Amino acid sequence: MKCCLCILLLFVFVSSPAAESGPVQSSITGIVTGPDGARIPGVTITARTGNEAAVQVVSNSHGMYRMPQLAPGRYFVSAELEGFETAVVSDLLVSEGSSRTLDLNLQLATVKQVLSVISYAPRDTIESTDTRESSARDVG
Secondary structure, eight states: OHHHHHHHHHHHHHTSHHHHSOSOOEEEEEEEEOTTSOBOSSOEEEEEOSSSOOEEEEOOTTSEEEEEEEOSEEEEEEEEOTTBOOEEEEEEEEOTTOEEEOOEEOOBOOOOOOOOOOOOOOTTOOOOOOOOOOOOOOOO
C-alpha cells in the first residue's frame, strides 16, 4: 500500500507542469527617485540580456516598478525620462527564482542651449544733425 502511494506521488510530481516548465522565473523590483529623493512616476525601465528580447515597464504613480517573469541571467538595466539623465546599471546578475531589488536614482539633465543674436541697422534711416530756422515776413 505504501509502495503504491509512493509511486503515485512520484508519478504526479514528474508529470506536473511545474516539473516540465524549465527554470524558475525571477524578477527585478525597485523604486525610482530623483536627486532630491522624491519618487518619480512615468519612468521607462528597460532590462536587456545579450540573447533575449528587452523587457520594458513604466514606474507607477509612486515611482515603483516590477519586472516579473525574467529568465535567470545577467541584465543591462536602464531608466529614462525626459528632463533627466539616463540611469544605467550593467551586469546585474539575476539568479533563478530570485527577486532582485534595484532602486534607481535619476539626475537632472543639464540644459545646453546656444543663443545667437544678429542685428542689422535699418536701411531707410536718415541721420541728420543740421538745424535750420525760417521765418515769415508781413507784406505790407
